[in-house]
Amino acid sequence: MIVVDSNVLAYLYLPGEHTPAAEALLRREPEWASPMLWRSEFRNILAGCLRRKALSLDQALALQREAEDLLAGFEFEVDSHEVLRLVGESDCSAYDCEFVALAMRLDTRLFTMDKKLLRAFPRHAYPLSAG
Structure with missing residues (x-):
């Protein structure tokens, strides 16, 4: 399992x-996880x-459903203390630190x-191309 950002x-x-790289990552690592924030x-x-x-409402709704299906069972709450600790150690937003946490x-x-x-966070965050 890996964590992916939105x-x-x-x-x-x-x-x-970047679509080919994302598709290749999914083939290699089919279990993707994300904090609940990804939905918003x-x-x-x-x-x-x-x-x-660029999309119709029906297309957007279909993509949202497809993404929700992909992450079903792999969406997690994150600890606020941990997120804020990571914010304090970096210049990243709390939103971004949720994924690191x-x-x-x-x-x-x-x-x-x-x-x-x-x-x-080089020990935890990897570029899409490294997948």
Whole structure:
């Protein structure tokens, strides 16, 4: 099992430059986990696509359902104390530190393209291309 951030999920479901890397990661590591926060972040990504008219409402709803199915049983609450401790050790947002905290709790790797996370937590955060 690995932890993925919301952008990795977006790369998987919204075709773009990083989609092949996200698909390859899913083939190699089929059990993806994420903090519950991923749902709101992914909905916000889909909202941007709706506003730009890149997706219809039906398409956005289908992608949300598909992502929820992928993560079913692998969504976790994270400890606030741990998140805030990680915030204090870095210049990363609390949102981003939720993903790191989960990876640490599960003793696994976090895959992300977030440069701040990659710099601040090199023992836990790995670039999507490293999958």
